[in-house]
Amino acid sequence: MKIFVNDIPEKGTETELNIPVEDFDLSDEGLLLKEPVALKVNLERIGSKVLIRGTIRTSVQLECSRCLEEFSHQIDEPFTSTFFPFQERPKDPDLELGSEDLDISYYDGKTIDLAELVREQILLSIPINPLCRPKCRGLCPECGMNPNEGKCACTGSKGDFRRLKSKDFNE
Secondary structure (H helix, E strand, O other): OEEEHHHOOOOOEEEEEEEOHHHOOOHHHOOEEOOOEEEEEEEEEEOOEEEEEEEEEEEEEEEOOOOOOEEEEEEEEEEEEEEEEHHHOOOOOOOOOOHHHOOEEEEOOOEEEHHHHHHHHHHHOOOOOOOOOOOOOOOOOOOOOOOOOOOOOOOOOOOOHHHOOHHHHOO
16 A cells, blocks of 8 residues: 555546455454445645645444444545654654644655554444444343343343432332
């Protein structure tokens, strides 16, 4: 997934790539890709700077933060990133970054490797609290059954004090 900077025409170019699942190992982050990554990018060279705009489409396997069931999460994310030559990076280690600096990366030599950019965009698109469905009911606090799959026999009067009625405190 390397792009040769000198091969990018001044007017820019568009390219589409289908990256096999095997090319991305996201196991360190606890993620598993379910389908190849479809990458569509527009590359534009402005002097030594390269502007990359594109879209990433794929699917990852996640665990629901409420019911702990695994589910497939679709990713369809647009992104923009600007690459500068490595020698143009700020030299001050105490330099504070602004929000406009978050989409800036640096390339060394004559190529830009899109692998890290794609990996980063996939990780940024994962929700903090993934849900298998918008109205996931979580797990029963008494028996641990998943109420999304059926009703359990628990009364709901023990364990979860949010479900108690005022009469339960008078007993």
